[in-house]
Amino acid sequence: MPEESLTIIGYVRSSLQRRTDAPKQGFEGGVQACVELEPEFTAGLDGVRPGQDLLLFTWLHKARRDALLSHPRGDTSKPMAGVFSLRSPHRPNPVGMHRVRVLALDGSRLTVAPLEAIDGTPVVDIKPVLDAEGRPALPDAPSLPEADAAILREAGERAWARGLVSGFNGNLSLRRGKTMLITASGCAKGRLTQADIVHVRIADGTTLQGGPCSSETPMHLAVYRAVPGAQAIVHLHPRNLLALSLMVSEDRLLALPLYEASAYRREMAFVPALNPGSQELAQAVAAALVERKAVFMHGHGLTCRGRDVFSALHLAEELEGLATIQLLTLR
Structure with a gap:
């Protein structure tokens, strides 16, 4: 033998x-x-x-x-x-x-x-030792409240239904005290499960439960550190807004003769095309969101902050709706 x-x-x-x-x-x-x-x-x-x-x-x-x-x-x-x-x-x-x-x-x-x-x-x-999802068990980490998981599931389903995300793109997060809950890397936002949510400490980015984190975790962390009032963040890839950005210049994006267009456009800042997941993008978005509630990232997508995840999502829906109207005027 x-x-x-x-x-x-x-x-x-x-x-x-x-x-x-x-x-x-x-x-x-x-x-x-x-x-x-x-x-x-x-x-x-x-x-x-x-x-x-x-x-x-x-x-x-x-x-x-x-x-x-x-x-x-x-x-x-x-x-x-x-x-x-x-x-x-x-x-x-x-x-x-x-x-x-x-x-x-x-x-x-x-x-x-x-x-x-x-x-x-x-x-x-x-x-x-592994937990029920096959991930290293961290018994001293705070447990993930089912209510928070349900909020992110509902927001993910809504974002997917509105065409604000597709496939595995985009990410959502909630601030919870000194920590945040963020969607994991490679998960479909329209079909989130509790295993797709990661608990992260904001101060140093330590993963407390779940993982791996979204590649855009640095951006969420940077915003929460810079903007104390931000309680939720949605990072989306709205198809009509992205399509419109390829057709018109930045100064013409959402420049419509509609009251709501000017009001919502004032809420949106712009950052240049920067590498996804990079610290450069994270810091640029965080700086912009100190004064604004939305940031359009050229060649990438849209990030919105809010008092809760649905207010952030509502703002993204309004901006995507205006982009849809402007696309219709260009036909």
Whole structure:
């Protein structure tokens, strides 16, 4: 039979010195312990954060490898069973699996709890615990309120129905205190689910729950930081407004002899064509939205802010409606 080998990436440092000191499961009396990785594996911890739950895989070096049968939990009063149906450490490949929470991270040293592995136990792998959507679980992150998810779903459906977004383009967000909820990258706005919404801290852009974020997250963050009154942002690709921008100059865009045209046009600023997702675009849009409620991004789309997501969406609908009227006059 071919043999494979495992690479030891680090070792457990624990107050548990003997096998008899260790509980059978972490939740039965596991202790706070450290995992010290070998220096060459430190980069593998990039993305791991305190508060995160991990699965720690160890090599139970003191276990017997010739066992195929064992008493459940070592209780000799119970009949023996196959080791593949048990959590016995004695097995052909004695790999231990331990669910722990990260308490601290300092370079190559992880402080975790609760861990039942004894001091000196080799560590062979570390993986994140996943949530129901298959994403790394961050149990200390605020939960996503269903009411907020419902608001974004309704707004996404409305934007799609009005032709303000199509396919996977556009993004929507809500300010919630010091955080924001934003649609994830690559999701269809007309069919949003709770898994398509990402919770992000505004101050530093840290993802608290879900992901990956929309590529335009920097723009939403920049606006929320610059405009305290902005409670929601919609970034859309309204087809008629975009088509019109390719046909007339900026000074003629929405320049119609209608009262509402001049009123709504005064709400809209313009920024030049800048790379989508760039900090340059984010800062330009944020600066424009300090005084205005809408920004037309040449060659790109429209961003509106509002006291809530529907007021931002209503403004976008008004601007798209005026673009539709102007297109009709050009025929």
